[in-house]
Amino acid sequence: MSQTVDRALRILPLLAEGPANLEQVAGHLQVHKSTALRLLRTLREHGYVYRQQDQRYRLGARLFALAQQAVETLDVREIAHPHLVALNERCGHTVHLAVYEDGEVLYIDKVESRYPVRMYSRIGKPVAITVAAVAKLLLADLPEPERRAVAERLDYPAYTARSTPNAAAFLKELATVRAQGWATDLGGHEESINCVGAPVLGTDGRVVAACSISAPNVVVTAEELLALLPLLRRTAAAISAEYSGNTPPEKAES
Structure with a gap:
């Protein structure tokens, strides 16, 4: 698994525990904030992550829709x-x-x-x-x-x-x-x-x-x-x- 994919996937379990800000995500991944931000933006573009008004990130609706679809199949x-x-x-x-x-x-x-x-x-x-x-x-x-x-x-x-x-x-x-x-x-x-x-x-x-x-x-x-x-x-x-x-x-x- 590529390092980028690995890091992106590691964000999802973190956000499943509750909303997190950029600093918390970067700390969890042990990467620079710019790297964490790039990953979060990509996940956000695909609907897997949502940025709240308080600038914290949470899991996006697209992820729940996919999970439900997978279960239903x-x-x-x-x-x-x-x-x-x-x-x-x-x-x-x-x-x-x-x-x-x-x-x-x-x-x-x-x-x-x-x-x-x-x-x-x-x-x-x-x-x-x-x-x-x-x-x-x-x-x-x-x-x-x-x-x-x-x-x-x-x-x-x-x-x-x-x-x-x-x-x-x-x-x-x-x-x-x-x-x-x-x-x-x-x-x-x-x-x-x-x-x-x-x-x-x-x-x-x-x-x-x-x-x-x-x-x-x-x-x-x-x-x-x-x-x-x-x-x-x-x-x-x-x-x-x-x-x-x-x-x-x-x-x-x-």
Whole structure:
């Protein structure tokens, strides 16, 4: 990647944190103000950056439009969304859809809980890959050599006492997930949050996405959340069938 492109791209995450002036941008890039100004002008011309009346810069509307367009072209999200909404209406809890892309697991859709306690997750945000139920489902489907390579290069943060401690434990859990066809995160990322996930399959039977139900334990216990697994798996099966162009199964998956 050229130095100019690299510097321009590094401006965008900075502005995502909030408006910044020329001096702050130059300091972040460790370049002269004239260089930072040249980069900002180029980004501004393309609509990716906007200069406010106070002379600070923020992300431009064009960037948001592109991000939304990119999300909308993910067919699995478009197909899954009505099913996720219906699932949310039935269970009342936060529902997510995630995909594996460029070494990260990202949320591409979210339907908020009807309860006052909300999840901090956001569309486009990477998940905690070593503990999240959706991540386990997506990584468990990788071919064994790739699965092992991914597991061995990951870090294993101790988010809680229940977090996955190392690659060996992660690979063992992925094997279990691969065999049973569903996954959980019971306090592995946050002590108070539990999650159960199910895979969305493509025409070749491979996992193309994963959907999940998440809830704080002040709303439902882990056991109560696990009781929703059949409903979640039916939803995932319906999404899979529509995505693959197949007739949905007549009977619910237990």
